[in-house]
Amino acid sequence: NAGVTQTPKFQVLKTGQSMTLQCAQDMNHEYMSWYRQDPGMGLRLIHYSVGAGITDQGEVPNGYNVSRSTTEDFPLRLLSAAPSQTSVYFCASSYSGGAPETQYFGPGTRLLVL
Amino acid sequence: AQSVTQPDIHITVSEGASLELRCNYSYGATPYLFWYVQSPGQGLQLLLKYFSGDTLVQGIKGFEAEFKRSQSSFNLRKPSVHWSDAAEYFCAVVGDTGNQFYFGTGTSLTVIP
Numbered sequence: 001n002a003g004v005t006q007t008p009k010f011q012v013l014k015t016g017q018s019m020t021l022q023c024a025q026d027m028n029h030e031y032m033s034w035y036r037q038d039p040g041m042g043l044r045l046i047h048y049s050v051g052a053g054i055t056d057q058g059e060v061p062n063g064y065n066v067s068r069s070t071t072e073d074f075p076l077r078l079l080s081a082a083p084s085q086t087s088v089y090f091c092a093s094s095y096s097g098g099a100p101e102t103q104y105f106g107p108g109t110r111l112l113v114l
Numbered sequence: 115a116q117s118v119t120q121p122d123i124h125i126t127v128s129e130g131a132s133l134e135l136r137c138n139y140s141y142g143a144t145p146y147l148f149w150y151v152q153s154p155g156q157g158l159q160l161l162l163k164y165f166s167g168d169t170l171v172q173g174i175k176g177f178e179a180e181f182k183r184s185q186s187s188f189n190l191r192k193p194s195v196h197w198s199d200a201a202e203y204f205c206a207v208v209g210d211t212g213n214q215f216y217f218g219t220g221t222s223l224t225v226i227p
Contacts, residue, residue: 004157031213040123042204042219043158050213058214090157092215100146100165100208103215105157 001026004106006091012112013081021076021109023091030096032074033103036060036087043090049074050096081113116141116209120218127195128226135190135221137179137205146208147188148215149179153201161203164188175199200225 007022025032033048045058049068063085065077074093078085089109094101117140127133139145146165150158162173169181179190188205205218 033213033215035217040219042120043215043217045214045216048214092158094213096213100213102148102160102163105150105159107157 003027004091004093004104006089006106006109008109009107010110010112012114013078014114015082017081018077018079019081021078021089021091021111023074023076023106024072025074025091025093025104026072027093027104028071029093029104030071031101031103032068032091032093033058034064034066034074034076035090035092036085037090037108038087046076046089078111081111083113085111086113087111116145116207116216118205118207118216118218120203120205120221122221123219124222124224126224126226129197130194133190133192133195133199133223135203135205135223137188137190137218138186139188139205139207140186141207141209145188147179147181148206148208149173149177149188149190150204150206151175151201152204152220158204161190195223195225197225197227199223 004025030051034046035043044060047066049055091106092103094103119138148163149161164181202220206215
């Protein structure tokens with residue numbers, strides 16, 4: 001199993017550009033999520049999904065869109081990048097049962113918006 | 115609302131010394147608690163978790179944590195630190211949905227020889 005994979009590893013954007021951060025998992029996990037990590041602020045939840053076709057907002061959703069057409073993939077879209085979106089982005093996945101499950105994290109995407 | 119506080123931003127210990135990283139949580143019901151470690155440039159790796167039962171839980175790499183409901187704490191400990199333990203450590207609590215994690219701001223650990 002590859003686990004959770006993310007592409008690209010590093011990206012530089014200009015303000016106003018759009019891009020999609022890719023996330024895929026091969027563990028058949030129902031739950032997938034996106035976090036951003038900023039110095040001194042830990043990880044903050046952007047969006048999450050409990051299954052194909054179902055998404056919801058987390059703590060900091062503004063400026064980001066998501067969709068979940070398959071169980072395996074959960075892309076994060078930045079429609080018009082802003083310098084405030086410079087961050088490290090992590091995708092995570094887990095089973096979605098009645099009790100909390102361990103989340104498995106990808107290696108991260110480092111994004112710089114100029 | 116759920117929240118996690120890690121009061122120590124940065125800790126420095128000598129190799130071979132003991133370690134305790136503090137974590138305090140806020141949650142109305144029985145919490146589900148996790149400790150993750152992040153090595154430089156890497157993703158997060160699970161160290162241990164507490165769901166119920168024995169309040170002292172063992173994890174990987176020789177780490178353990180103790181759940182204390184009266185103090186709303188879930189502190190991480192290791193009896194003897196190795197240079198390879200230098201990393202950032204995150205405590206997390208799971209929210210009402212059962213999947214939404216709330217992370218602390220992290221504690222950065224430096225190990226000196």
